[in-house]
Amino acid sequence: MYQDEIIQRVNNAAEIENSNEMLIIRKIEESEKPMELMLNENDRISDIKIRKLVDCIVGRKIIAEKVLLIRDHFVSLHDYLDLLNSGCLFDDEYDALFATFGNFEISCIL
Numbered sequence: 001m002y003q004d005e006i007i008q009r010v011n012n013a014a015e016i017e018n019s020n021e022m023l024i025i026r027k028i029e030e031s032e033k034p035m036e037l038m039l040n041e042n043d044r045i046s047d048i049k050i051r052k053l054v055d056c057i058v059g060r061k062i063i064a065e066k067v068l069l070i071r072d073h074f075v076s077l078h079d080y081l082d083l084l085n086s087g088c089l090f091d092d093e094y095d096a097l098f099a100t101f102g103n104f105e106i107s108c109i110l
Contacts, residue, residue: 043075043076044076044078044079045073045074045076045079050079050082050083050086053069053073053074053083054083054086054088056069057069057070057083057088057089058088063092063093063096064096066089066093066096066097067093067096067097067100070083070097071100077108077109080109081109084109
């Protein structure tokens, strides 16, 4: 929307000031997903809490609810791996969860 105006302002600033800083602007492709998942090593969930969350996930019938529970509570790579090894997701549920991940998140889990 304001892309042309911003580009012009950056060009003007570059001509006026001799700065060592650079601003890089790029258009995000529609098919490109922004990174939302932050895998925090130190934020592991206790085994008891994971078991309760897995039981809650299994008890849900709607796939979107399962995905929302997972995305809201799991932040550690180890917890995601525990979740994937727990057997609480089936067929399309994996697809629905992975569809919420960007390329970086998928590569971390794989």
